[in-house]
Amino acid sequence: MDLSQVTLICVIGTTDRLGGAEKAFRAIAKGLRSELGLKLKVLSHLQPHEADSDFDVTVLRDPEGASLARMFYRLRSELLKVEGPAVLFPFQINSNILAVGANQSLPKGKRVPTILNDRACIDELLAAMAESSLWGRILGPVRRQLALRAYRQADHVVCNAQGNERAVIRFTGLGPARVSTIYNPLAVSEIQERFPARDRSSLRDPQAPLLATHARMSEQKGLDTLLRAFSRVKETHSGARLRIVGDGPERASLEDLANELGILESCEFPGFLSDPLAAIEEADLYVLSSRWEGLPNSLLEAIGVGLPVVSTQCPTGPDEILLDGEVGRLIAVDDVDAMTGRIIELLAEHTLREDFGKKARERAKDFSLNKNVMAYEGLITRLLEEAN
Numbered sequence: 001m002d003l004s005q006v007t008l009i010c011v012i013g014t015t016d017r018l019g020g021a022e023k024a025f026r027a028i029a030k031g032l033r034s035e036l037g038l039k040l041k042v043l044s045h046l047q048p049h050e051a052d053s054d055f056d057v058t059v060l061r062d063p064e065g066a067s068l069a070r071m072f073y074r075l076r077s078e079l080l081k082v083e084g085p086a087v088l089f090p091f092q093i094n095s096n097i098l099a100v101g102a103n104q105s106l107p108k109g110k111r112v113p114t115i116l117n118d119r120a121c122i123d124e125l126l127a128a129m130a131e132s133s134l135w136g137r138i139l140g141p142v143r144r145q146l147a148l149r150a151y152r153q154a155d156h157v158v159c160n161a162q163g164n165e166r167a168v169i170r171f172t173g174l175g176p177a178r179v180s181t182i183y184n185p186l187a188v189s190e191i192q193e194r195f196p197a198r199d200r201s202s203l204r205d206p207q208a209p210l211l212a213t214h215a216r217m218s219e220q221k222g223l224d225t226l227l228r229a230f231s232r233v234k235e236t237h238s239g240a241r242l243r244i245v246g247d248g249p250e251r252a253s254l255e256d257l258a259n260e261l262g263i264l265e266s267c268e269f270p271g272f273l274s275d276p277l278a279a280i281e282e283a284d285l286y287v288l289s290s291r292w293e294g295l296p297n298s299l300l301e302a303i304g305v306g307l308p309v310v311s312t313q314c315p316t317g318p319d320e321i322l323l324d325g326e327v328g329r330l331i332a333v334d335d336v337d338a339m340t341g342r343i344i345e346l347l348a349e350h351t352l353r354e355d356f357g358k359k360a361r362e363r364a365k366d367f368s369l370n371k372n373v374m375a376y377e378g379l380i381t382r383l384l385e386e387a388n
Helices: 020-035 068-081 091-106 123-132 134-153 162-172 188-194 223-236 251-260 278-281 298-306 336-348 348-369 369-387
Strands: 007-012 040-045 057-059 086-090 115-118 156-159 180-182 210-214 241-245 267-271 285-288 309-312 329-331
Touching: 007 020, 007 091, 020 040, 020 068, 020 298, 020 369, 040 068, 057 115, 057 348, 068 091, 068 369, 086 091, 086 369, 091 115, 091 123, 091 134, 091 162, 115 134, 115 369, 123 134, 134 162, 156 223, 156 369, 162 180, 162 267, 188 210, 188 298, 210 223, 210 278, 223 241, 223 251, 223 336, 223 348, 278 298, 285 298, 285 336, 298 348, 309 336, 329 336, 336 348
Parallel strands: 007 040, 007 086, 040 057, 086 115, 115 156, 156 180, 210 241, 210 285, 241 267, 285 309, 309 329
Antiparallel strands: none
């Protein structure tokens, strides 16, 4: 099948480079366009903060805000405009619900095959959304039922981790033929050309080892646990430094916690960086402290530059990326003692740091864009053939 005649109708909350899901969407969509020739129709809930040079974005929400009903009918109208073969390709749970609803409202002959992209552990995500506000608690059961209906009505659900795939199957009751895993892509060749392998057996400054992480500063990311562990690391390595790249709703409280722990002067909070790789590559080791994930792009980027890693074994993703501990240390979520111990271990064990760094760079190659595109190509082709 000539996929250059196919329109991929993408629906996402925002195309801004805000976090891992948005980064993954941009990489996947651009890869499918450049490698397979797919035409892209990108529909965003929100107006991008800056002009988007990669996509021609149609915004579903008015600047002053729009009701869900208006977004629904605007999306429905956009779907009716598409001519020729097409695949509906929403990204993340709210877009998945909205897109399936709009598609199902069309006459049968106008509906298009639908691939949902689920980017986070669905049980944890729904629970977090329900607890986010009073309205979240009120609407939580409704959102859960809408998600269940949407996922069951879609032709296929793509998850970004096998753990996430198992969670979706448990949630929906769908058979494995309708749910699969396609890992997020990583521009590993470009990253490793930009950052050649370096000797990780030696600390850049033995008197002031640098730990790094990059994340949206939210409760999900467990950065408070990281700060508590770092305060204990300082008892052994008094000159140690911690760099947390990112921004978000918890930033002020995290800075307050660092001050309470007496480590604020040893912490760097450079804020959001559109290109954080140089800031994390300088570190001696990387720490991921998340309470839950889908498949953390931050961890993929860390192994891409060859950083030794300490990561929580949260649902879902880190254990798959790190091959159950072969490529980095895994610890329980919110275990300050374990995090402290593993950080101190890696700072002390130069051979282990070097080994993990080499394994990390090699493991990163398994997440290439080519593998991602080939997997989507097979799925898109199959669904279009079945639709005919």
